[in-house]
Amino acid sequence: MLLTISTTYQPATDLGYxxxxxxxxxxxxxxxxxxxxxxxxxxxxxxxxxxLLLDLDPVGLVRGKGGASGEGFALEQYVNDRPYVAxxxxxAALSKAYGTxxxxxxxxxxxxxxxxxxxAVKVAVVSAPGPDWPRRLFEPLGYEVDIETTPLDPTVPEWGDSRYYTLHLRHAGLRLQDVLTHLYVLLPVLDNDKHYYIGEHEAEKLLHRGGDWLPQHPERGFITRRYLRYLAAYVNPTLERLMEGDESSVDSASPRMEEHESSSVETTAAQVTDDAMRGLADSTLQPKLSLHDLRLQQVAHEIYQLAPKRVLDLGCGEGKLLRLLLRQPKIEYILGMDVSHQALARAAQRLHLDEMPPRQRTRIDLIQGSLLYRDERLAGFDVAALxxxxxxLDENRLAALEAVVFRQARPAHVFVTSPNADYNQLFEKLNAGEFxxxxxxxxxxxxxxxxxxxxxxxxxxYQLRLESMGEEVEGVGAPSQMAVFGIETN
Structure with a gap:
């Protein structure tokens, strides 16, 4: 693989310095x-x-366990593009060669x-599902991007182009430091088979190298997820730290999710028909919402239409739904419960409970608890959201949850959302039977x-209504599904 960087700055040899x-x-x-x-x-x-020319040993990569997984066919560890594709x-070579x-x-x-x-930068070659991938990464940073395609076989033109491209980037005026940093972060985004372990250290490197420019990049969520291989334990905290001070832009996603779910889901304000609700959620409702945020908006809107006084958020996590509920002035009291003390601490921090005005503070409490055991604190609510x-939860423990929520706590309305397994076949990275x-x-x-x-x-x-969440695809439905339970009235 070959990377060249050229300049016509005078004197051009200052590039060596x-x-x-x-x-x-x-x-x-x-x-x-x-x-x-x-x-x-x-x-x-x-x-x-x-x-910068990399000369990688294909056999050495296998010995070092840096090659392909070998699951495709017997010789895949030896017959692959790893030594030749940027x-x-x-x-890693950029960091070592040009770290200073x-x-x-x-x-x-x-x-x-x-x-x-x-x-002017030339990278030969990159592998991508299509030429739009490099463009969506580099063009927002001000680069002029040209893509040189590579045919599958020059002697058989009817076979068309391969997924390998020579990438040409030009910028009229940019610090060399910035160009190197952009390449350092974005090349691994195109690479689905990282040769290193993804952990906290990689998240810190992304924050260090991308902290100055990544928060303003329109594809920041996509970049972060691809860089950290969809591991939510690192993706979600990293996005929050990147967007610190601009929480409305944080794009959260579950691990293992491919582009279908973790990228933005098209939605418009017309989907939220009540003008008052649009006003309450104006800081989070965007022209594009992630599926995660779309779920929360849909549940919050359903709750708003009921005009409840007391609301439960069961499994509240880090408090994103709680934040939306606090913007509904007709709700007098909100109780968030989660089994994780760490998640509750993070929710308190996100909601700024310590700084909340006294009157607002009386509207919300956070408690630690389990949905599998009777809890008197959950009684007397108009709405519960899960x-x-x-x-x-293990399927054999759902009966306990059912007893706690629907028989003992018995709110007038319950909203339950869950992934739709039928949709999983559209996720490229999920194998059959994987979650x-x-x-x-x-x-x-x-x-x-x-x-x-x-x-x-x-x-x-209870009366039951089933709803789809996200864009529906014929034959498999939407990415998520919601059950809306309401007490029967005579």
């Missing part, structure tokens, strides 16, 4: 799986080009790193969810 690499000699460094070579194909006053290996430049340091010319330079909760979230104990089809909800309604004297 910025990169801390002498244009007059070849330099090589050891990297994971092989070597990286830095050299200058051209170095004149008018134009200078620095090249990927997380190139990102990426930090904006130049001892010999200390003012040079702040200089905006005309820069948003993406039931699938985190969207590592903590899910089950995921029900539309028929299974409807059967469970109908049984609950019949046993406890």
């Amino acid at each position: 910025l990169l801390h690499k002498n244009p007059a000699r070849l330099q090589s460094i050891e990297i994971a799986g092989g070597q990286a070579h830095i050299f200058y194909p051209e170095a004149t006053t008018e134009r200078c080009t620095a090249a 990927s997380s290996f190139l990102s 430049a990426m930090n904006g340091t130049c001892k010999d010319k200390p003012d040079l790193p702040a200089q905006a330079l005309p820069l 948003v993406e909760v039931i699938e985190h 969207r979230h590592d903590d899910h104990r089950f995921e029900w089809s539309r028929a299974e969810f409807a059967a469970w909800a109908a049984g609950v309604a019949e046993r406890h004297g």
Whole structure:
């Protein structure tokens, strides 16, 4: 894989100072799986080009367990594109070869790193599902993006183009430090097979390298999820830290979710028909909502239409639904309950309970508790919401939840949402039998969810209405489903 960076800044050879690499000699460094070579194909006053060439050993990658998974066919670990396609290996090589430049340091010319330079970058080659992927990553950062396609076989043109592209980026004036940082973060986003372990350290690196520009990027949620491989334990906190001070832009997603669910779901204000509700939610309702946020908006709107005085959020997590409910002035009291003390602490922080005016503070309480045991604190409420909760329990314990919520607490209305397993076949990263979230104990089809909800309604004297959540697809339905229970009236 080859990366070149060129400039026509005068004198162009200042590129060597910025990169801390002498244009007059070849330099090589050891990297994971092989070597990286830095050299200058051209170095004149008018134009200078620095090249970073990665020479990876395919057999060495397998020995180091850095190759493909081997699940596709017997020789997949040896027969794959990993040594040749710009990927997380190139990102790691950038950090090692150009780390000082990426930090904006130049001892010999200390003012040079702040200089905006005309820069041209070539990456040969990147792998992507389509040419729009590199464009959606780089164009919002001001780059002019050209994509050079690669045919599957030049001798058989009717086969069409492959998924490999040579990427050309041009910018009229940008710090070299910024270009390196953009490449460091965004190349692994195109790479679905990271060669390193995804953990807290990788989340910190994303925050360090992307903190200055990623919060303003329109694809920040997509970038963060792809960079951290959809691991919600790292994705959600990282997004929140990136968007600290602008919580309305935080885009949360469950782990393992592919683009279908974790990317934005089209919705418009027309879907929320009540003008008053639109006003109450104006800081969170956006032209595009993630599926997660869409669920919360739909439940909050349903609750608003009921005009309840006392509302339960069971499994409240970090308090996103609570925040929407607090904006409904007709609700006199809200109780959020979760089994996780850590989630409750985070909810209190997100809601700024310590700074809340006394009158507002009396409207909300957070308690720790389990939905599997009788709890007198849950009695006397008009509405209860269980948003993406039931699938985190073993199926054989749902009877206990049913008794606690529908027989003992018995609110007048109950909203229960859950993933629709029929829709899972549209998620490219999910294999048959796998769940969207590592903590899910089950995921029900539309028929299974409807059967469970109908049984609950019949046993406890509730009327039942089933709703879809998210855009419906013929044959599989919507990504999520909701059961609305209401006490029968004579």
